[in-house]
Amino acid sequence: MEKTIVARTGNEAMAEAMRQINPDVCAAYPITPATEIMQIFSSFVNDGLVKTNLITVESEHSAISACMGSAASGARTMTATSSQGLALMHEILYIASALRLPIVLAEVNRALSGPINIHCDHSDTMGERDAGWIQIYAENSQEAYDLLINAVRIAEHRDVSLPIMVSTDGFIISHEMERLEMYPDSEIQKFIGEYKPNYNLLNIDNPITVGSLVLTDYYLEHKRVQHEAMKNAMKVIPEIFAEFKKVFGRQYDFVENYKCDDADYILICLGSTAGTSKVAVEELRQEGIKAGLLKIRVFRPFPAEEIVKYISKAKAIAILDRSESLSTQAGPVATEVKAALYDAGKIIPMQSYVYGLGGREIYVDQIKDVYRKLKNTKISEQVKYLGVKE
Amino acid sequence: MTKKPDIKTWKDLNVGGIIESGTSEHFKTGDWRVKVPVWQSQNCIQCMTCWAFCPDNAIKVTDEGKRGNYDYNFCKGCGICAEECPVSKKVINEIKKAAPNANITSWDAETNQTFKEKASILMVSIKDAKEKYNIK
Amino acid sequence: MAAPKQSAKEPVKFIGGHRACAGCGFPILLKQMFSSTKDPVVIVSATGCLEVTSTIFPFSAWKVPFMHNAFENSAATCSGVEGAYRSLKKQGKENQNIKFVAIGGDGGTYDIGLQSLSGAMERRHDMLYITYNNEAYMNTGIQRSSATIMGAHTTTSPAGKVVHGKTQNSKNLTEILVAHEIPYVAQTTVAFWQDATSKFSKAFSIEGPKFINALSPCVPGWGYHMSQTVKVSKMAVETNLWPLYEVENGVYKINYKPKERMGIEEYLKLQARFAHLLKPENKEIVENIQKFIDWRWEQLLKKEEMTNKK
Numbered sequence: 001m002e003k004t005i006v007a008r009t010g011n012e013a014m015a016e017a018m019r020q021i022n023p024d025v026c027a028a029y030p031i032t033p034a035t036e037i038m039q040i041f042s043s044f045v046n047d048g049l050v051k052t053n054l055i056t057v058e059s060e061h062s063a064i065s066a067c068m069g070s071a072a073s074g075a076r077t078m079t080a081t082s083s084q085g086l087a088l089m090h091e092i093l094y095i096a097s098a099l100r101l102p103i104v105l106a107e108v109n110r111a112l113s114g115p116i117n118i119h120c121d122h123s124d125t126m127g128e129r130d131a132g133w134i135q136i137y138a139e140n141s142q143e144a145y146d147l148l149i150n151a152v153r154i155a156e157h158r159d160v161s162l163p164i165m166v167s168t169d170g171f172i173i174s175h176e177m178e179r180l181e182m183y184p185d186s187e188i189q190k191f192i193g194e195y196k197p198n199y200n201l202l203n204i205d206n207p208i209t210v211g212s213l214v215l216t217d218y219y220l221e222h223k224r225v226q227h228e229a230m231k232n233a234m235k236v237i238p239e240i241f242a243e244f245k246k247v248f249g250r251q252y253d254f255v256e257n258y259k260c261d262d263a264d265y266i267l268i269c270l271g272s273t274a275g276t277s278k279v280a281v282e283e284l285r286q287e288g289i290k291a292g293l294l295k296i297r298v299f300r301p302f303p304a305e306e307i308v309k310y311i312s313k314a315k316a317i318a319i320l321d322r323s324e325s326l327s328t329q330a331g332p333v334a335t336e337v338k339a340a341l342y343d344a345g346k347i348i349p350m351q352s353y354v355y356g357l358g359g360r361e362i363y364v365d366q367i368k369d370v371y372r373k374l375k376n377t378k379i380s381e382q383v384k385y386l387g388v389k390e
Numbered sequence: 391m392t393k394k395p396d397i398k399t400w401k402d403l404n405v406g407g408i409i410e411s412g413t414s415e416h417f418k419t420g421d422w423r424v425k426v427p428v429w430q431s432q433n434c435i436q437c438m439t440c441w442a443f444c445p446d447n448a449i450k451v452t453d454e455g456k457r458g459n460y461d462y463n464f465c466k467g468c469g470i471c472a473e474e475c476p477v478s479k480k481v482i483n484e485i486k487k488a489a490p491n492a493n494i495t496s497w498d499a500e501t502n503q504t505f506k507e508k509a510s511i512l513m514v515s516i517k518d519a520k521e522k523y524n525i526k
Numbered sequence: 527m528a529a530p531k532q533s534a535k536e537p538v539k540f541i542g543g544h545r546a547c548a549g550c551g552f553p554i555l556l557k558q559m560f561s562s563t564k565d566p567v568v569i570v571s572a573t574g575c576l577e578v579t580s581t582i583f584p585f586s587a588w589k590v591p592f593m594h595n596a597f598e599n600s601a602a603t604c605s606g607v608e609g610a611y612r613s614l615k616k617q618g619k620e621n622q623n624i625k626f627v628a629i630g631g632d633g634g635t636y637d638i639g640l641q642s643l644s645g646a647m648e649r650r651h652d653m654l655y656i657t658y659n660n661e662a663y664m665n666t667g668i669q670r671s672s673a674t675i676m677g678a679h680t681t682t683s684p685a686g687k688v689v690h691g692k693t694q695n696s697k698n699l700t701e702i703l704v705a706h707e708i709p710y711v712a713q714t715t716v717a718f719w720q721d722a723t724s725k726f727s728k729a730f731s732i733e734g735p736k737f738i739n740a741l742s743p744c745v746p747g748w749g750y751h752m753s754q755t756v757k758v759s760k761m762a763v764e765t766n767l768w769p770l771y772e773v774e775n776g777v778y779k780i781n782y783k784p785k786e787r788m789g790i791e792e793y794l795k796l797q798a799r800f801a802h803l804l805k806p807e808n809k810e811i812v813e814n815i816q817k818f819i820d821w822r823w824e825q826l827l828k829k830e831e832m833t834n835k836k
Contacts, residue, residue: 024613027606053613055605058645062602065642068595069570069606075613077606095595100406161405198405201591202611204566204622207411211594212581214407221400222407228400395584407583414543414580414587422548442530442719443756445553447542455535464542468549468745469753497753513753 001187001248008180010173013141014080014106014166015040016180017148019050020188021104024075024195027055027066032118033170034082034108041080060085064092064103071101072210073202076152076195079103082170083110083124090128096163097132097226099211100198102155105133106148107167108174109271109322111358119359120170122270123323125299126332132226134164134233135300137270139256141178143297144168146250152192153240159232161198169272171359183248191247230301237298254303256295259285260310263292265374268311268337269320270296273355273362280367291371296333304340312341316349316374320386322356330383349379355386362387391415419446423467425497426519429459433477433510440471440511462525469513472496477510484508528723533561537589544587546579549752551742551759552658554716559627559656562726566590567625570607572600572634575665575744576658598638601646601655604628608651625730626653632673633663636699647706647735654729654736660744661696668747672697675767676818677811678799680747685802690811695818703737704773710734712772715741717759721770721781728772741768749798758796764788766823771830778830787823790816 008016015037018026026045028038045054055070057063063079070077081089086107096103111117112124125135134154138144147166155164168174199208214222241252258278260266267277274295284291294310296303311317321331329335330352341348351374356362366387394416397403436457441449448465450458472478478496485492485504492502499505500514519525528536539560546553552575560567568591571577577594580587595603604626614620628646630639635657643655662680663669670683676695679685683692703711709732714722722740729736743750743758750758762768765788770781791812794800803812 024617025606025609027609051613051617053609053616055609055649057602057605058641058648062599062605062642062645065595065599065602066606066609069593069603069608070610070613071606072593073607073610073614075610077610091596092599098407199408201568201593201607202614202620202622202624204568204591204624207589207591208408209411209581209586209588209592210406210408212407212409212583212586213578213594214583218397218403218407218583221397221403224400225403225407397584409581409584409586411586411592412541412589414585415541417543417545417582417585419543419545436531438530438534441534442557443554443716445546445548445550445755446544447538447540447553447557451534455531457534461542466548468755469751470549470755473753474756497751 002184004182006180006182007177008141009175009177010141010144010168011036011108011175012040013145013180014148014168015044016182017145018078018106019044020185021078021149021152021192022050022189023052023078025053025055025067025070025077026079027057027063027070028079028081029057029060029063029085031060031082031085033110033174034080034085034106036174037080037106037108060088061092064089064096067103068092068096068099068101071103072099072199074197074200077103078106080106082108083112086124086128087112090131093128093131093133093163095211098222100161100229101163102161103163104148104151104155105163105165107165108170109167110170117358118170120172121322121357121359123357125165125167126323129300129332132162132230133300134162134298136164136166136298137296138166138168138173139272139274139295140173141180144173145180145182146244146248146252149188149191150240150244150252154233154237156195157236157240158198160229160236162229162233172272187247191244234301234303252297254298254306255310256297257310258293258295260292260294262290264290264315265371266292266294266311266314267318267320267367267370268294268296268333270299270322270333273320273322276362276364277367279364280371283364284368284371289371289375302336304343307337308340308344308346311348312344312346314348316351316379318351318353318370318374320353320355324354324357334383351379352383353386354383360387418463419466420463423465423516425467425469425513426516426525427460427465427467427469427471428512428514428519428523428525430510430512433508435477435510437476439474439476443470443474445470469497472511472513475509475511477508481505481508528561530719536561539567539589540580541587541589543585544580545582546575547745547752549745549755551660551716551744551755552576554755555658555722555740555742558716558719558722559726562723563625563730565623565625565730567627568607569593570595570600570604570626570628572630572639573597573665574631574634576629576631578665597634599642600628600630600634600639602642604653605646605649605651608653627656628653629656629658631665632657632659632661632671636673636697637671644706647703647708647737650734652733654738656738656740657699658740658742660742660747662747664744664747673699676815677803679802680799690802690808698822700739707776708735708737710736710772710774713739713768714770715759715762715768716743717756717763718770725772747799750796754796761788761793761796765790765793765819767793767819769823769826771826777833778826780826780830790819
């Protein structure tokens, strides 16, 4: 297959993916740093490059609400947002997943207010980790592009039928130009296929009632079904990824194992920091420290077994959380990894860190230091702040 | 008739919890009534005002589009039909003309013999509905 | 527009078995709405009495497609439904002629859903937004809304020893919608079958955004006997509290002008929510309500005159 090599920012890559997906409807509202995605996409609409009906709503709350109306009416539907925008959608995100509407959301990770800040951290998407959406974190523009295309298939799979968000790190990826391999429009269309909705509000002959009031007698059952759909996603995601590899040649998985197999010290993180960490791993290995990196790509459903598989032989683990739970305990990634290890009967020393909040830079040296401390110092049960002005 | 919903386990739910339309016909609200409307067809002028204002679709319509009897499965006994019935209004006016002090409304009209004979809709007690009008 | 005799022959779209209170106003309104078009209708509803009483799982009283999302977003959700329809139609995947109706109570429309409504109207979606206005948050237990009229007792504006019910006048939402300069805005209420059905018919015949504000009496919230719904609704019009009027492309038309407007006391005394106002010490509040109603009516007459000038 012919691949076009271009230079694109994360936002441009996501907008290009959206163009090639060519959804029936997009409803979105601008927010830094995701604004560009819809801005670029608006040009695609007005230049006639897509068939999409673009609904320029008056808020993110209305964006996701309109997306729900659209997806329930048999239209392939996408949106994009970030931070406060995602938080404003919060209420509706839960309804979208309960109604099993496969909306695809291009997310750009940005800190939540307050204080107000426009730069990267994961507090926005982590705040929605229990909303019943599939969550995928992209490390770079290529992943953002590829995973957004995969997302359509995953979300719309009959056994899944759940909304999905694919995120990039705000500014770090969204605004940084990188090499991007693009695939032909026709191949993308072939890969994603026609949207076949589970139900359609516009079916006048067999009218349905969507979003009914469910009381104590059936609410639990409705949630149990969602639980099952998420479990199905665990099975479906690798299938779609495998199919993607077959067509486009690039391998994806729930996690990325970067030299964990023989590693004594493993660092776990999400998103762009994985790129920085890979450099640290290489440099440490030259020093003779057996460092490894496990990047979690799919955070919902949570790939507990996959994670345990790669880290269970490590002497010590460091987990970098780019968001705060403010529970006085570790951040969400560390908490869930700990739970996964507990279930696997493994007790491995683990140092949890909070880092990079509000776009604070993270450097190779800092990450190397994290590894060295795993090796040389006593591990603290307390979560540590990396790079904070003490 | 729609199929009566039969959901035993979570596996029986439709995707997204959607439900087929019109299933409320299996949920009877007739037992909400504290008073029962009785239709006296011989006095009815077929204006369909009662049908128009019935919040519960409890007035059946015949195949010819005429007023039928009440659907007591759903009638909640609000009495709007009796209150808005033009025949009742006319009869009440007649009664009041003859006896200006008569205290009569469509709701408690069953105490008045003239009303009882001439009105199209009577609101009666559950006991009377059963015993005198054979309405269960 | 169709007389009840004709409408009764048509299939019913909102059936019995719903759990709205005995004597509730909005099912009547729905009947008037459904009697006003033969085209298929898709309903998108806000959270509220209408939605919770008609869709208690697994029972639905709707014979047409119905979607509920949340409290404040029926207009936005309907934007998406209409947006999808428009997209699919353009692509040749959809060939029906569907009417879209978004519906909400006064809470979901006047207050929490106002932004979503304003946005949908501004974007010129082809939809009819209907508010069944019962002048308070009835679904949560009769709390005051911006549609509640002055003096009314609600659970958050109780008639107390010092403060005697709601201290503010209601917001004029109909005029806010007129200011959106959409093709059609109207006020109606359940008691006037012809008025309501002719307005719904007109709204359905117009392409673009339409708004109908329908006063819908509430038995427990207003405190009147359940058989009096139509009567109370009528009285709201006879007192000029709820004028029947429409604004078509900016031109006002008052559909009914009472020969002699009834004093507001006649309306107040029908309802328990105003019982405290009838005490002699609250005479001033009643006078203020009356003044306000008369002022609003005068404004309306002026607007009618102004917009009809040749």
